[in-house]
Amino acid sequence: MREAYKSKLDGLADELATMCEAVGVAIRKATDALLNADLALAEEVISEDLHIDELRNRAEGNAFALLALQAPVATDLRVVVSAIHAGGDLERMGDLALHVASAARRRHPAYVLPDEVKPYFAEMGKEACQLAHKAAEVIRHPEVNKARELDADDDAMDDLHRHMFTVLMSPDWTHGVAAAVDATLLARFYERYGDHAVAVARRMVYVITGEMPSPLEV
Template identity: 65%
Template structure:
């Protein structure tokens, strides 16, 4: 009976790892759509978002089923509850990639990003995809040190996000208010994507150690 239960917990981890891959792919494609004004790619991200939502529903249904039928205790209970919260964070990451894609679609055929900030978003997209990949690894390995290491990538994302405001507040900014609003919102989408990735990693640390990191 215990062996079957552990197998079910393993399936929960598989579901989360799969979601991390899905949202990483979504953000990679959304960033490409943004940088290349690619409507087809933006539409693909928008269409595929439903798969992320369905994956979260499956993970939650599975987790609640374990709570109801197995009455887990101690470490197992931490795993189930943390899975529910992590699935929520991963779905939100998918939603943020969706927002990027919708912005690219809304402005098509015109580019969203002024030349001044394209390099920033290229780098922010790279970091976001890297974070999703590291989340996948952490979920699979439950490596506490690797999980804590995501904080460094998040700091890098925060730095880029702050620098965006420096560019927009510069007297040399000549792209108007609409472009500034788009850039502000997009920067926030990437920053929040990174924050949710860190939140998932912290859940893994909690599962392994029983202590939730506070910073």
């Protein structure tokens, strides 16, 4: 009986890690679509978001079933509660990747971004993929130090986000208001994606230590 219960808890963690991997692929594809005006890739991200939603629904359903049928306590209860919250964060990461892909589709066949800011978004896309990958590792192999590293890792994303405002507010910006608005919104999507990845990691710290995760502005 206990082995079956433990197997269900492990399965819940595996479902969340699978979601991390899925949203990591989504932001990588969305970034490629954005930088290369690739309509087919943008459509792929948009259609695959339904799969991410299904993964979240399945994980949440399994978590509620464990609450209702097994009445977990202590660490097990923290696992289940954290899984419910983390599923929401991961679904939102998928939605943010969808927003990036939608911007690429909306402007197609034109490029959304001027050439001078593309390297910043390429770097934000790379950072986002790494955050999703690391969050998956933390879920599969919970470790406090590794989970807390995501906070520091996200600093690079925050720095890129702040730097975009410097670029957009510069007198040298010659690409008009529409391009500035697009770049501002897109940079915010990546910054929020990173925040949600950090939120997932903080929930893993809670699972391990029982320390309540501090709130994030996401």
